[in-house]
Amino acid sequence: MSETLKVPTMAECAAEGRQPEILFWVGSAGSYDDRAKKITRAFVKILNKANVDFAVLGTEESCTGDVAKRAGNEFLFQMQAITNIEILNAYGVKRIVTACPHSYNTLKNEYPQLGGNYQVQHHTQFIDELIKDGRLKVGQETTFKGKRITFHDPCYLGRANDVYEAPRELLRTLGVDLVEMKRNRKTALCCGAGGAQMFKEPEKGDKDINVLRTEDAMETQPNIIATGCPYCNTMMTDGVKAKEKEAEISVLDVAELIAKAQNL
């Protein structure tokens, strides 16, 4: 899996004296986590296919500070934020797209007070726009046609920012059989990773949150659990494993589904 991706960096663009249309904010998970890196690559393939003029910060990108803020460390958050904002502003960034709802929320909602004002989109919103603008063509006759797919709403995309429909629109364009869990959209259950839980053991209880959420999903008897967040992806993948269902149910990001449907 090493067909070359076109991934220009902001530094390269600046050297060439041009301003890309959008900045793709990869995020820490998307950069380092083995599972999330696949999502990053899938999204870049879509960007390449649609000839989107984009760039990444590459080694100049640093954690948004989302986890630090939610763990209660406002100092660390603001240091991260201010450092990132200095770089983003130096490059004159106006539009940001990210595949991580946590980065999306932080960049969109929490950076403005610290001097970072950008138009921020989640990758599902951006891809949806690409399709609507005719820049990306997805036919209904895909490998996923008729497959039962349920969408798990990431808290930081859904409740936190009221984005419920963009990912679903994308799934519909694939001609899939979209089935909703009982708890969906506003009442969707968290995967268990938010608020810095991803980085610690859960408190004592009688069940893990990701297992409960996987049970929600399993009620819909899906072939695929789709989501739009690298953390949710990890949690749901682990949940499916805990239920020993990995042979029947795969957990995929919406971007991966779109990319696969196009044989990218």
Place this chain on the structure above:
Amino acid sequence: MQYLPNILFAIAFIVGIGYFTKNVKKLIRNIKLGRDVDVSNNKSERFKNMAMIAFGQTKMVRRPIAGILHLIVYVGFIVINIEVLEIVIDGLFGTHRIFSSIGKPYGVLIGIFEILAVLVFVSVILFWIRRNIIKLKRFWKAEMTSWPKNDGNFILYFEMILMTLFLVMNATDLHFQSMDSGNVISQFIAPWFSGLSEGTLHLIERSAWWLHILGILVFLNYLYFSKHLHIILAFPNTYYGKLTPKGQFNNLESVTKEVKMMMDPNVDPFAAPAEGTEAAMPEKFGASDVQDLSWVQLLNAYTCTECGRCTSECPANLTGKKLSPRKIMMDTRDRLEEVGKNMDTNNGEFKDDGKQLLDDYITREELWACTTCNACVEACPVSIDPLSIILEMRRYLVMEQSAAPAELNNMMTNIENNGAPWPYNQMDRLNWKNE
């Protein structure tokens, strides 16, 4: 002697209203113990929220059964209270059904009241069954013991009694029954009392009348001690509710100042504070007690109806963790009341009692179990934000006490050193491109 009832009524009325006013003052004082926040913006949006959520009950009906029953009790409560106006005037001036002189409309009005009274009565019975016979899970969680549990039932008994008294009062009122207009329900209750002498009927009518109004005055004063306070506070609380996206957590200005100073190479960190500026008394970060919370958060605590909708959607609570967002609100209110009582006994000054909200009420285990998923905020029918209190207390633990769980400290050290929550080299950030 002729004026005795009027005088007694006036005394009861003044005492009832007076005690209530006293407690309202206390309530306002306690809420003001919170830190100031600027919520003076977006007035029109705030009014709209109040109209929709508190007055229009839009969030209540998301759970249709409870929502509709609640709507009936709520409408009944507001509308039947018009009758209280008449009772008060009659009581003070010794008149009888003063508004009946308006004729036909009076009958229509009382007719509506009577129908509502029956609907309220039935709804309240159903509520009671849900709580005590069906035992809906959210009413039987760990924090719903003793007072909170009884409180919920007392309110229901109160309503049942008040509605019964209202109907009995109408049924035994010969003058009213003889008007034969508006007695849509009470005409069927009146025969139960047939065979009693006119004097006895009058006695029953008067007793029901008195008990009804005294009951209302007692109920009014019960509010301050009860979750039922929400019938008043839901209005300001929805008005001051959060307007920004739920995912947006507030920015700590005081931290911004320090961080900017730390990161600005031109600032001499050892320079004496400039003349005239506050000698840098470091502000406390986060909250360990109620006074560290904002007054809106304290208003939240008094507004909480203990309905448990938040807790019933909390992923941590659903998986058996100790965290319950409802308990966060109840603890905050209990502690605030304790602080208030402390001030009452110490001439208005708070004397350190060696207790605080953190640890004595809310444990760290609860705070660290939160996924910040906002399910509680979304579920609350009166715009309460339990998550903001959890975050404020985490801030205290991390920034004032460096008391985060060890794994989180590792994660934060990683961010400090290499800009990612994992121990990877920042120079490897783009490696995914070639993998």
